[in-house]
Amino acid sequence: MSQVDHAKIEQAVTLILEAIGEDPDREGLEDTPKRVARMYEEVFQGLHQDPKEHFKTVFGEDHEELVLVKDIPFYSMCEHHLVPFFGKAHIGYLPQGGQVTGLSKLARAVEAVTKRPQLQERITSTIADSMVATLNPRGVIVIVEAEHMCMTMRGVKKPGSMTVTSAVRGAFRDDAAARSEVMALIKQ
Numbered sequence: 001m002s003q004v005d006h007a008k009i010e011q012a013v014t015l016i017l018e019a020i021g022e023d024p025d026r027e028g029l030e031d032t033p034k035r036v037a038r039m040y041e042e043v044f045q046g047l048h049q050d051p052k053e054h055f056k057t058v059f060g061e062d063h064e065e066l067v068l069v070k071d072i073p074f075y076s077m078c079e080h081h082l083v084p085f086f087g088k089a090h091i092g093y094l095p096q097g098g099q100v101t102g103l104s105k106l107a108r109a110v111e112a113v114t115k116r117p118q119l120q121e122r123i124t125s126t127i128a129d130s131m132v133a134t135l136n137p138r139g140v141i142v143i144v145e146a147e148h149m150c151m152t153m154r155g156v157k158k159p160g161s162m163t164v165t166s167a168v169r170g171a172f173r174d175d176a177a178a179r180s181e182v183m184a185l186i187k188q
Ligand SMILES: Nc1nc2c(ncn2[C@@H]2O[C@H](COP(=O)(O)OP(=O)(O)OP(=O)(O)O)[C@@H](O)[C@H]2O)c(=O)[nH]1
Pocket: 078, 079, 080, 118, 119, 120, 121, 148, 150, 151, 155, 156
């Protein structure tokens, strides 16, 4: 069963088209409400996922040094304007207790968190807090860099400006050298 109300989205899109002075019945727009409903189902599918679930896949391994998955691409939707913002997430953590999670699970958590109406800050802290809650790592650092379409195609119109956010938990908070190591690896 579909997780979004397609009929409601279709009605809303038809109303928006009428409201901007378009003819929703003209040939090119005929199927647009249906397409938008299918697109919203896809781009908001993270609303029905819990990022923490992904970190429950663990493997016994005595690796307690850095694990970093960088340059994870993502597309999200700004919750203020419902236009895209997109960029890359970098996630580093220090495992402890003899368990690591699957590498792809970091990227799956990014999908779960970004495929919703979002704020960049909340994406960043939710990923970090989900890892802390499920994996109990010694430290986590999440860095997200993104371009916001609401700042480029409209409003203040500053294409190329990048927003960078970080969330730091556990050992990375007090260890500037460990943070620098991650930053250097991300820049490489
Ligand atoms: N903190 C934060 N702000 C965001 C994010 N995405 C968009 N915004 C901002 O949300 C704010 C909304 O401001 P408002 O004044 O309510 O709306 P607006 O009149 O459309 O604002 P302008 O974009 O300045 O034209 C803007 O400053 C956006 O840049 C985000 O991920 N995090």
